[in-house]
Amino acid sequence: MTRLKEIGTFKLISGACLAFLALFILFIIFAGSIFSDPSNLVSAFLSDEVQFAIALTLVTATIATILALAVSIPAAYVLSRSRFPGKDLVDALINIPIALPPVALGTALLIFFTNTPLGVFIDNSIVKFVFEAPGIVLAQFSVISVLAVRLMKPVFDGIDPRYEKVARTLGHNELDSFVRVTLPLAKDGVFGAGVLAWARAMGEFGATVTLAGATRFKTETLPIAMFLNLSVANLESTMAIILILLGLTISVLLVSRKIAYRGGIPY
Amino acid sequence: MRQGGFALKKVSFDVADGECLALVGPNGSGKTTLLECIAGIRQIESGTIDISGIEATHTAPEKRQVGYVPQDCLLFPHLSVDQNIAFGARNLDAQTAPRVEEMMKWLGITHLINHGTKDLSGGEKQKVALARALITRPKILLLDEPFSAVDRPSRTRLLGELRKNLDEITQTLNLTSIYVTHDLADAQLMGGQVAIMNNGSVEQVGPWDQVIQTPSSPFVADFMGFNILHGKLTSKEDGFWVASVNGQSIRGVGDNLTVGEGVIAVVRPQAISLSLERDIRKPNWRHCQCNVLEGSIIAMRQTGSVAQISVDVGFPLNLEMSSDLADELNVAVGHDVFAQFRASEVSLLCA
Numbered sequence: 001m002t003r004l005k006e007i008g009t010f011k012l013i014s015g016a017c018l019a020f021l022a023l024f025i026l027f028i029i030f031a032g033s034i035f036s037d038p039s040n041l042v043s044a045f046l047s048d049e050v051q052f053a054i055a056l057t058l059v060t061a062t063i064a065t066i067l068a069l070a071v072s073i074p075a076a077y078v079l080s081r082s083r084f085p086g087k088d089l090v091d092a093l094i095n096i097p098i099a100l101p102p103v104a105l106g107t108a109l110l111i112f113f114t115n116t117p118l119g120v121f122i123d124n125s126i127v128k129f130v131f132e133a134p135g136i137v138l139a140q141f142s143v144i145s146v147l148a149v150r151l152m153k154p155v156f157d158g159i160d161p162r163y164e165k166v167a168r169t170l171g172h173n174e175l176d177s178f179v180r181v182t183l184p185l186a187k188d189g190v191f192g193a194g195v196l197a198w199a200r201a202m203g204e205f206g207a208t209v210t211l212a213g214a215t216r217f218k219t220e221t222l223p224i225a226m227f228l229n230l231s232v233a234n235l236e237s238t239m240a241i242i243l244i245l246l247g248l249t250i251s252v253l254l255v256s257r258k259i260a261y262r263g264g265i266p267y
Numbered sequence: 268m269r270q271g272g273f274a275l276k277k278v279s280f281d282v283a284d285g286e287c288l289a290l291v292g293p294n295g296s297g298k299t300t301l302l303e304c305i306a307g308i309r310q311i312e313s314g315t316i317d318i319s320g321i322e323a324t325h326t327a328p329e330k331r332q333v334g335y336v337p338q339d340c341l342l343f344p345h346l347s348v349d350q351n352i353a354f355g356a357r358n359l360d361a362q363t364a365p366r367v368e369e370m371m372k373w374l375g376i377t378h379l380i381n382h383g384t385k386d387l388s389g390g391e392k393q394k395v396a397l398a399r400a401l402i403t404r405p406k407i408l409l410l411d412e413p414f415s416a417v418d419r420p421s422r423t424r425l426l427g428e429l430r431k432n433l434d435e436i437t438q439t440l441n442l443t444s445i446y447v448t449h450d451l452a453d454a455q456l457m458g459g460q461v462a463i464m465n466n467g468s469v470e471q472v473g474p475w476d477q478v479i480q481t482p483s484s485p486f487v488a489d490f491m492g493f494n495i496l497h498g499k500l501t502s503k504e505d506g507f508w509v510a511s512v513n514g515q516s517i518r519g520v521g522d523n524l525t526v527g528e529g530v531i532a533v534v535r536p537q538a539i540s541l542s543l544e545r546d547i548r549k550p551n552w553r554h555c556q557c558n559v560l561e562g563s564i565i566a567m568r569q570t571g572s573v574a575q576i577s578v579d580v581g582f583p584l585n586l587e588m589s590s591d592l593a594d595e596l597n598v599a600v601g602h603d604v605f606a607q608f609r610a611s612e613v614s615l616l617c618a
Contacts, residue, residue, distance in 0.1 A: 162341055165308040168328040169335040170355040171403055180354075184345045 036239040044240035052217055053225035061201035064140035069194050072148035080156035097146045105142055106210025135212030140201040148197045155189030199252040277468040285437050287444045289458025296464040298447045302409050306335045319406050334400030334408040340392040342384040348395050349380050355402040370398045390425045408444040426456050463487045481614055488533035494585055496532040500524055507556055507610045513581040517558050519613030529618035538612040539586035542605045556610040563603050578606050
C-alpha cells in the first residue's frame with residue numbers, strides 16, 4: 001500500500017513536471033501571439049526585410065545541409081564500420097563543435113580567416129567568408145556537420161555489415177555495395193538526420209553572427225533579423241520572425257520525428 | 268586470420284573441380300570464418316588461397332567468382348525477390364531479366380516474382396539466396412549452414428532438394444561447392460568429401476569412408492560418435508597392436524606407436540556386434556582377428572530402426588545395431604553379453 005502510494009506520488013510529480021514544461025512553452029507562444037496585432041504581424045511578415053531573411057535562411061540552411069550530409073554520411077559510415085588507430089581521438093575531436101558554444105566556434109573561424117596566413121589567403125583569394133553570406137553557410141556547416149555524424153552513426157551501427165559483404169561476393173565493389181545496399185537501408189535515418197540538421201541550421205545564430213556579422217539585407221538570416229529588430233525594439237517584427245521560426249520548427253520536428261523513428265535515430 | 272582471441276591456424280585442403288566438400292565442426296570451430304576467408308570478406312595473415320589454380324589470396328571478393336550463401340540468407344530487404352537475384356547480375360534490366368527468370372524457373376520459385384522478401388519461408392529464402400549467388404556464374408559455391416534455423420523434418424526435405432539442385436548445377440556448371448554445417452547427418456547428405464574442423468584447424472580431410480574408418484585424432488573420433496577408450500600399449504602380436512584398457516586387452520591398428528606409451532583406442536558403435544556366446548557370431552569375421560569382451564547391458568534405446576546399446580565391459584562401450592537384430596537376440600538391460608569387433612576396426616592413436 002505504501003509502495004503504491006510512493007509510485008502514485010512519483011507519477012504525480014513527473015506528470016506535473018511534464019505539464020509544466022508543455023504549458024510553459026504554450027504560454028510563451030500564447031503571450032507572444034496576444035502581444036502582437038495580427039495585421040501588424042502580416043505586414044511584418046510581408047516586409048522586404050523578413051522576406052529577405054526567410055529566403056536567405058532557407059537557401060543557406062539548405063546548402064549547408066547538403067554540404068554537411070555529403071561529408072557526414074561517409075564520416076559516420078567510417079566511424080561506424082572501421083577500426084583504426086586513433087579512432088577514439090577522432091571521435092572525441094569531432095564532438096568538440098557540439099560541446100563548444102557556437103559563439104566560440106564562430107570566433108575561432110573569424111580568427112582563422114583574419115589572423116592566419118592560410119585563412120587570409122582563402123578569404124581574400126578563394127571565397128570571402130568574413131561578414132559575407134558564404135560565412136553563414138560555413139558557420140551553419142560547422143555546427144550541423146558533426147551533429148549529422150552523431151545522428152547517423154547509430155543508423156549505420158544498426159545495419160548488419162554482412163549485407164555489404166554479401167554484395168561484394170556478388171560482384172560489387174566497396175563503393176557500389178555502400179551505394180546500392182547500405183545507403184538504401186539507411187535512407188530513413190539519413191533523411192531524418194538531414195531534416196534535423198536543416199532545422200538546426202535555420203536556427204543557427206552564435207557562430208553565424210560572429211563570422212558573417214549582422215548586416216541588414218546581406219547576412220540577415222531569420223535569427224539575425226530577430227536579433228537586429230530586437231536591438232532597435234521593433235517587437236512586432238521580432239514576434240513575426242519568432243512565429244515564422246516556430247512554425248517552421250514545429251513542422252520540421254513533426255516530419256523528422258516520424259521519419260527519424262523509422263530510421264532508428266534515438267530522437 | 269585472427270579475430271579477437273580466435274585464430275584460424277592449421278588449415279589446408281584441396282577441393283577438386285565439381286566436387287562438394289562438407290566442412291563440419293562444432294560451433295565456434297572456425298567454419299564460417301574459414302568460409303569468409305575463401306569468399307574474401309576476411310583477410311588472412313599468412314598462407315594462400317587458390318581458386319581454379321589461380322592464387323586469389325589478395326583478390327577482392329568481387330573478383331573471386333565465389334558464390335556465397337550466408338547462414339541466414341541475408342536477402343536485401345529493400346529489394347524484391349527478382350531484384351535480389353538480379354543483384355548478382357548487376358541490375359534488373361531487359362538484358363538480365365531472362366536470366367533471372369530462367370534461374371527462378373530452374374529452382375522452382377517463379378511464383379515469387381515481384382514478391383518482397385519479408386514473408387518468404389526458410390526454404391524460399393534459401394532458394395532465392397542460392398539463385399542470387401548462382402547468377403554470378405561462380406567457380407565455387409559456399410553454403411554456410413543455410414538451413415540452421417529450419418526444423419529437422421523440413422531441413423531433411425530442403426537438403427534433399429538442395430542436393431538435387433546442386434547435382435544439376437554441378438553437372439551444368441562444373442561447380443565446386445563447400446557446405447558448412449555442425450550436423451554430421453547434413454554433412455553426409457551434402458558432401459562426397461568431408462573436412463572436420465576444431466578450434467581453428469582442419470583436423471582431418473578426405474572421403475567419408477576414409478574418415479569414418481580411420482579418424483586421425485581423438486577429437487575427430489569423438490565428434491563422429493566413436494567410443495573413445497584410454498589405455499596403454501603393451502605389445503604387438505600377429506601384426507596388431509595390443510592395448511590394455513581398464514584391464515581388458517584390445518587389439519587394433521595404428522601408426523607411429525611405441526610399446527609402453529599411452530594410447531587412445533577408437534571404435535565405431537556400428538562396428539561392434541553383440542552375441543550371447545563367446546564364439547564369433549558373424550561368419551565372415553571368423554577368420555579375422557577379433558576383440559571379444561564380456562560384459563552386461565547397462566542401457567538400451569531404440570530409435571526407429573536403430574537400437575543403441577551400452578555394455579559395461581569394465582568400461583562403458585556403446586554400440587549400434589538394427590532393432591530387428593536386437594529383437595532377435597532378445598536382450599535387455601542386465602543381460603550378460605559379448606561385445607565383438609574386428610581388430611582392424613580399432614584405431615589406436617597417440618594419447
